[in-house]
Amino acid sequence: MIAFITVRFWDILDILLLALLLFETYRLIRGTVAMDIFVGIFLVYIFWLLVRALHMEMIASVLGQIIGVGVIALIVVFQQEIRRFLLLLGGRYAKARLFKFSVFTSPEEKMLLPETIREIIQAVRHLSASRTGALIAIAREGGLEAVMRSGDMIRAEVNARLLESIFFKNNPLHDGAVIIQHNKIEAARCVLPVTENIFLPAKYGMRHRAGLGLAEKTDAVVIIVSEETGEISLAYDAEIHFNLSPEKLKEEIENLFS
Numbered sequence: 001m002i003a004f005i006t007v008r009f010w011d012i013l014d015i016l017l018l019a020l021l022l023f024e025t026y027r028l029i030r031g032t033v034a035m036d037i038f039v040g041i042f043l044v045y046i047f048w049l050l051v052r053a054l055h056m057e058m059i060a061s062v063l064g065q066i067i068g069v070g071v072i073a074l075i076v077v078f079q080q081e082i083r084r085f086l087l088l089l090g091g092r093y094a095k096a097r098l099f100k101f102s103v104f105t106s107p108e109e110k111m112l113l114p115e116t117i118r119e120i121i122q123a124v125r126h127l128s129a130s131r132t133g134a135l136i137a138i139a140r141e142g143g144l145e146a147v148m149r150s151g152d153m154i155r156a157e158v159n160a161r162l163l164e165s166i167f168f169k170n171n172p173l174h175d176g177a178v179i180i181q182h183n184k185i186e187a188a189r190c191v192l193p194v195t196e197n198i199f200l201p202a203k204y205g206m207r208h209r210a211g212l213g214l215a216e217k218t219d220a221v222v223i224i225v226s227e228e229t230g231e232i233s234l235a236y237d238a239e240i241h242f243n244l245s246p247e248k249l250k251e252e253i254e255n256l257f258s
Contacts, residue, residue, distance in 0.1 A: 123163035133227030139181035151190030
């Protein structure tokens with residue numbers, strides 16, 4: 001009697017979930033050195049399966065021990081990618097309103113106030129026109145306390161003239177990022193993590209790499225103004241959007257913080 005393969009609903013769901021997990025993993029590590037490491041580990045795993053199928057017991061045993069301990073090595077090697085995956089997962093739940101921790105904060109802390117957006121856009125417009133480089137990170141749900149500790153605390157009202165003066169080239173605070181959180185300029189001269197994404201065009205320098213790096217590791221929104229061209233860029237959710245007009249920037253920020 002011929003036995004047919006039975007496919008259950010849970011088998012199909014299992015395959016779809018695995019495909020989704022692999023796709024999200026690829027999205028997180030593509031363009032980084034982690035992609036090459038992942039390919040190398042995958043090839044070792046395939047080779048281990050092959051030698052097991054051929055009953056090559058000695059090498060299969062050695063590779064099995066390496067792979068058994070390899071889980072700890074994977075956590076160490078891919079710690080940034082795992083962090084980004086968890087942030088991505090948590091961010092999607094937050095956007096879907098499944099978990100809302102913001103109910104414990106005041107209304108001013110839940111959103112970016114219209115007057116705050118107005119002052120930011122006005123400052124960015126002038127910085128772009130004068131080709132003054134700028135890096136402005138706006139915190140969302142995650143907060144940026146760890147990043148703020150790398151700079152100088154200010155805790156001032158968001159004001160366009162103040163932002164412009166901070167990024168004036170002779171100001172000792174201009175080299176680094178300004179952090180805006182809870183509708184306040186919390187800190188300046190902050191150091192941001194740099195992305196490892198190799199697909200970022202070469203014409204964009206360290207300022208853009210730092211902005212994208214923060215957007216990869218946190219849920220912050222980062223405004224970048226190019227010193228060379230005055231071009232405005234916006235980084236969030238591990239992606240960067242180039243060549244925005246002040247009006248388009250205002251629209252994007254309002255959508256992100258609505």
